Amino acid sequence: xxxxxxxxxxxxxxxxxxxxxxxxxxxxxxxxxxxxxxxxxxxxxxxxxxxxxxxxxxxxxxxxxxxxxxxxxxxxxxxxxxxxxxxxxxxxxxxxxxxxxxxxxxxxxxxxxxxxxxxxxxxxxxxxxxxxxxx
Numbered sequence: 001x002x003x004x005x006x007x008x009x010x011x012x013x014x015x016x017x018x019x020x021x022x023x024x025x026x027x028x029x030x031x032x033x034x035x036x037x038x039x040x041x042x043x044x045x046x047x048x049x050x051x052x053x054x055x056x057x058x059x060x061x062x063x064x065x066x067x068x069x070x071x072x073x074x075x076x077x078x079x080x081x082x083x084x085x086x087x088x089x090x091x092x093x094x095x096x097x098x099x100x101x102x103x104x105x106x107x108x109x110x111x112x113x114x115x116x117x118x119x120x121x122x123x124x125x126x127x128x129x130x131x132x133x134x135x
Contacts, residue, residue: 004042007032008067043068043076 005013007028018024031037043063050059059077064070 004045005037006039006042006066006068007037010037039068040072040076042066043072047076
């Protein structure tokens with residue numbers, strides 16, 4: 001099974017084989033017109049694959065490194081971040097983290113680049129309850 005490529009990534013890979021920049025641009029345009037090359041499709045597939053392990057910030061960083069437009073990154077990377085965080089926490093901890101364990105989980109999430117507000121919302125029983133965060 002072949003994976004999707006971003007336009008910038010494919011241009012970088014094909015550049016050594018192209019006669020000139022215009023022919024490379026023409027090939028990329030032809031692929032895009034046939035719907036065989038799509039940054040949106042690449043971003044969705046890559047975000048889905050990365051979301052199993054990483055948070056929205058890491059996904060944004062990876063997509064930006066692969067040359068995806070900021071508008072596409074913003075739309076794709078924030079989808080379901082709190083739900084992803086809850087899923088990861090449920091796998092990692094068997095019961096809701098309302099103990100000192102919650103702070104450890106939040107620090108772990110920050111290390112893998114999940115936004116700072118998401119871990120606390122995911123750790124608590126309700127997104128508005130954050131009394132256990134008081135120092």
